[in-house]
Amino acid sequence: MWTPRWRREGQEPDYRFTLANERTFLAWVRTAMALLAGGVLLDQFAVRLGPRSVLVALAATIAVLAAVLSVAAYRHWRDNEVAMRHGQALPGTRAVPLLAATMLLAAVAIAALIVFA
Numbered sequence: 427m428w429t430p431r432w433r434r435e436g437q438e439p440d441y442r443f444t445l446a447n448e449r450t451f452l453a454w455v456r457t458a459m460a461l462l463a464g465g466v467l468l469d470q471f472a473v474r475l476g477p478r479s480v481l482v483a484l485a486a487t488i489a490v491l492a493a494v495l496s497v498a499a500y501r502h503w504r505d506n507e508v509a510m511r512h513g514q515a516l517p518g519t520r521a522v523p524l525l526a527a528t529m530l531l532a533a534v535a536i537a538a539l540i541v542f543a
Contacts, residue, residue, distance in 0.1 A: 436511030
């Protein structure tokens with residue numbers, strides 16, 4: 427089986443930290459899946475909200491955010507693994523504030539559609 431170069435560098439970290447890092451990755455992926463489901467539901471089932479173009483734009487934005495979050499989850503997992511292998515501090519991520527800001531904007535937009543529709 428192919429092993430990336432970074433997995434052959436440094437020392438193998440304690441398996442408990444590796445498993446914790448993997449659980450965090452899976453939580454991020456579950457969040458991305460929930461966002462994707464929310465975008466699909468908004469597009470397919472929000473029949474009393476409008477205008478339709480705004481709903482489609484919100485659903486597409488949420489779906490794109492899900493894709494971005496999936497990529498960010500993998501990169502964060504990999505960066506954490508590399509840092510643990512080299513005994514370095516764990517790196518931060520921009521994904522959390524990006525996710526929070528985008529979901530804040532989407533929630534405000536949806537609330538405005540509910541109130542003013």
